[in-house]
Amino acid sequence: MTTATTHSGGSAEDGPKSSNMRSLSRALEVFAELQRAERPQRLSDLARACGMSSPTTLRILRVLQDFGMVSQTDKSYRIGPAVLPAARSYLENDPLVVSARPVLQQVASQTGLTASLYTRLGFERILVARVDGEAPLRYDLPLGKRLPLTLGAAGKILLASASAEELRQVVEAAIAGGHEGPDFTAEALRSRLPEPEADFAYSADERATGVLSVAVAVPNRAGRPSESISLTSPVEAASEATLLAGVPELRRAAARLSELLEGSVY
């Protein structure tokens, strides 16, 4: 047991609340809400959505604005330009992303399929790197897109060893994100997950119709993996067999990545 801690609370809507650094947590809550709502928000909306008083919300917004994390026009607030350099910094300096690029490149050219790296964030996953294959995907997913863990091979493989409670929260998040019907259950999800002994996941027509994919998890020192890499193709350009044939290559890539990260542990 070395790294990977969870610290305070889960920060789910209202709920039991986390403890540490109240003002900072609240600020990040406001910031998150501003992203969720996909258009400029008024002060009162934000205050209501985050369950805090207007004065508090206002003060937070002012500080965020001073740092460019939030912009204001008239009475409406939105995410500010300072996030762009931050994102650049992440993409250029994060060891995982940086070392993943050449690895994905090789897998893509080896298999001719699109290779992608996802990382888990809360109860969702986001695309952080991609190298296109020969057949471009119809709906291209730009970097930073939030996707459900419930749909698609790259999501499901990250849930391999998830507890029932965790699945519940994942399902909740997927519904909140509009990816699953409101009556979708953790049990229904479990039935779609790969067998516990499987080290890869397969999906067809799950997140997007006409798209096939396989994925493996990138092991890390801490128990549960939070990254996965996948091979994807439009259904016209590949069969299930084609994708499954790529799994060994994908496994090797994941292992290589894992080594690079843990930094020659031996």
Added chain:
Amino acid sequence: MTTATTHSGGSAEDGPKSSNMRSLSRALEVFAELQRAERPQRLSDLARACGMSSPTTLRILRVLQDFGMVSQTDKSYRIGPAVLPAARSYLENDPLVVSARPVLQQVASQTGLTASLYTRLGFERILVARVDGEAPLRYDLPLGKRLPLTLGAAGKILLASASAEELRQVVEAAIAGGHEGPDFTAEALRSRLPEPEADFAYSADERATGVLSVAVAVPNRAGRPSESISLTSPVEAASEATLLAGVPELRRAAARLSELLEGSVY
């Protein structure tokens, strides 16, 4: 006088300090420092760089980590994946960026040159949108890159009506960013700025050698503009005259953008 306020302080290194929301300001300071340092940082480095105690820094990092804004491996911290969805949200929802895209597109196809939109952030500028022209730029600038205000047409035009004190700070930031020599002065900068009555700026070989550009500011309701659009070309593909010929088109584009933003004010 409607929008655009400055609120608290400038948040320059150590200095007089701003007042409001101390813990939040400090957290954003840590976050900024993590970007500046272009590789994983240890707790003590961050604490020292930001001038705060280790316990405080640690608490801040933990909260940021809970929200995915920071990642940790062993003892080193870096920017986390949560910035990617934030950047996406900005690029897709910010009214300026969204409405700029088609406008830049038109200018680019009209002139055959590369059209870019910059926004001011603190004492620097960052690239937020770009449409390439016929002759691609040798050194392509990816979105989110921090650039100095002192170099390049798109930077200088934003300094048109800057005070001496402001120029001083801009120069300081440029030196800190490694863009100007340590003995560079505000006076030297002023001599490079466009005449006060000019509404556009020109630059050749300033920020990058072999690159010519012209830029105009995008007027906004608040006095000083904080956005500019530029036309750029490698020197082999265009002359000063070619660029200057694009200025009227650029002016029109800026005016159109400005209208879109202020939302049919009349």
Added chain:
DNA sequence: GACTTCATTTCATACAGTGAAACTATATTG
């Protein structure tokens, strides 16, 4: 193996963050 440096926990204190209330500006309505 002794020493230095760094990460983390504990804790008492001060002050920063808080919301109620008052006030102002801006929509909304009759």
Added chain:
DNA sequence: CAATATAGTTTCACTGTATGAAATGAAGTC
């Protein structure tokens, strides 16, 4: 256009939280 409702902002007194010094524990260095 006055009257009313809603939203934004400022003030202020209180309390809970953010704070760093000191103690402890863990790594790394010599």
